[in-house]
Amino acid sequence: MPEKSHKNITCEHCGVRKEGLFSNLTSGEVDDLNCHKVCNSYRKNQAIFLEGSFPRGVYCVNHGKVKVYTIGDEGKEQIIHVAKEGEVIGFRAMFSGDPYKVSATTLEDANICFIGKDDFLSMIDTNTHLRNMIMKELSKELGDRAQFITNLAQKSVRERLAFTLILLQKVYGEEPINLSREDLANFVGTATETLIRLLKEFKDEALIEVHTRKLTILNQDALIRIGGAVK
Amino acid sequence: MPEKSHKNITCEHCGVRKEGLFSNLTSGEVDDLNCHKVCNSYRKNQAIFLEGSFPRGVYCVNHGKVKVYTIGDEGKEQIIHVAKEGEVIGFRAMFSGDPYKVSATTLEDANICFIGKDDFLSMIDTNTHLRNMIMKELSKELGDRAQFITNLAQKSVRERLAFTLILLQKVYGEEPINLSREDLANFVGTATETLIRLLKEFKDEALIEVHTRKLTILNQDALIRIGGAVK
DNA sequence: TTATAAAAATGACATCAATCATATTTTGAG
DNA sequence: CTCAAAATATGATTGATGTCATTTTTATAA
Incomplete structure (x- = not known):
């Protein structure tokens, strides 16, 4: 293939x-x-x-x-x-x-x-x-x-999204995170609609910048405060 | 110690x-x-x-x-x-x-x-x-x-409890499952109160037998139908 | 055995998040 | 560039599950 x-x-x-x-x-x-x-x-x-x-x-x-x-x-x-x-x-x-x-x-x-x-x-x-x-x-x-298991069992979707964004930043490095909303939802473990709403919240709170698919983290500390640190 | x-x-x-x-x-x-x-x-x-x-x-x-x-x-x-x-x-x-x-x-x-x-x-x-x-x-x-991650992300608490009971049966073998409600809740990933209510449901549906802490599975097939098979 | 603490059970209530419906925007093929 | 399909976005609604309060039962130690 x-x-x-x-x-x-x-x-x-x-x-x-x-x-x-x-x-x-x-x-x-x-x-x-x-x-x-x-x-x-x-x-x-x-x-x-x-x-x-x-x-x-x-x-x-x-x-x-x-x-x-x-x-x-x-x-x-x-x-x-x-x-x-x-x-x-x-x-x-x-x-x-x-x-x-x-x-x-x-x-x-x-x-x-x-x-x-x-x-x-x-x-x-x-x-x-x-x-x-x-x-x-x-x-x-x-x-x-x-830790993934514990997060899923104990954190809210908002907290998990914050955690996931911090995690993804380590994967994407300097480049913006580039995933479809559906993939992001399937990583966080939530419905696509819920994910979209929460992304908008984070955008409105100036924690992230959104250019369609491309997400840039603006306030890492705040996201860590919300989602907890990656161990 | x-x-x-x-x-x-x-x-x-x-x-x-x-x-x-x-x-x-x-x-x-x-x-x-x-x-x-x-x-x-x-x-x-x-x-x-x-x-x-x-x-x-x-x-x-x-x-x-x-x-x-x-x-x-x-x-x-x-x-x-x-x-x-x-x-x-x-x-x-x-x-x-x-x-x-x-x-x-x-x-x-x-x-x-x-x-x-x-x-x-x-x-x-x-x-x-x-x-x-x-x-x-x-x-x-x-x-x-x-699979644990996927279960937590996608299944309801009821489904996860059924799955967990099947899993625990493999651990306890012939003996009844013997865990506190709190431990069981912390394994399923839910609140203790929710777990107790669901256990009662399963008992009322004759899927399990309950003697305080000791749980015996009565209808394995039904639990697998609810919670999915352990891979 | 009795007293006391811990665990289990139950009820009332609040809310987060899923679902369904629909609109809007973006993407990609031709 | 244009159009269709896919992706994204938004609204309305429902229900599952968490939380808090209280009671009942069970376990444990004196």
Whole structure:
């Protein structure tokens, strides 16, 4: 489905690699990674993998944002995570032996590299550092999800929206947050209409600036006061 | 704080070990584990470890149930997981390098063995099987929490209670579910009063049997129809 | 056993947020 | 550029669930 990328990034020169799972590799390991990876370009809203299917490998986001989500019993998306450049996604299912419990879809045009299951697993077997990074990452995400659960159970929608905006700012960095209202609602865990009303409140209170899809945070401190800090 | 257990279980003869992380160890590894573990007895509602503190090792539940929870911004507990005999808890924080993101407290009198950090980590370094079990466990829990998040975001309290009861039945097995109304509410993610009202509904509909704290499921199929299946 | 505290249960009420309907704006294909 | 479809926005209404107050039951310690 994805097209082979025109610009076939080499891992050695991949600028975003240094933040994620594949940082601190030896140059030999980077070469190894580079040999086994395949670069693919994805269009906006293109599926990367789907809940229920079996993993064939892992995906390293080179450019573009990706939503990771589950589908609830009524068919509604619940976004669990928004992955940014440098993140490796889909590796949890490599260890569980089960099919994917989540789906991943691009939020914008993206470049994403693929590393096959066997190559990835053999890298893990031989590379203690990589293994430790993975365990650390799995543990970190478990902690994040515990806070996500607590927020959903205990905070109001307004509080969760504030929290989510702070979280998304870390994902989008200097750029404005760029998600559809529906995606944002499916991340916060609310109805689209409710989300729109609350966004307007935040706009009227000069906490954010809104240019259709693009949201800029104007008053971070106030949002943290409303939604609580990201742990 | 915990008292040294009178009955100091040996890992070799530990009946509950065969289900969890420490199953499929060689007899040498079991001996090793046995040398390094310390058995402790805990009274009901005794803390095992607390959110924010740094881990000194891992805990293997030999007898008794344990709640794993976070404290929300308003000080309210959100139960994330109820651990049963054979489960190893508190090992995620060993890899992240961060303090615990969750707390753990006994729900009844319990026997819990402790394995120090260094011993545990060196076992992981040398034991591929154990390592794989841990990665699998971390991955499985990530999947569970994704469903937990989706349930909280999309299901009504009634649906979540049904789901939670089915989940707890797997924890308690043949025995009746035995939790305070407050703990149950803090697991479902609702107010205690709401939980009590819904429990009564389920009782009136003959879906459960209630003897003060002890809940028995009478109609599993109906509860699954209401709350959805545990994935 | 009795006293006291804790837990569970119940009622009344307020309100946040979902739903449904409809209008307006933006986007993207041709 | 134009038009249709999609996304965003707004209003009206309802209902589920949280909160507060009070009573009843159960557990626990003296």
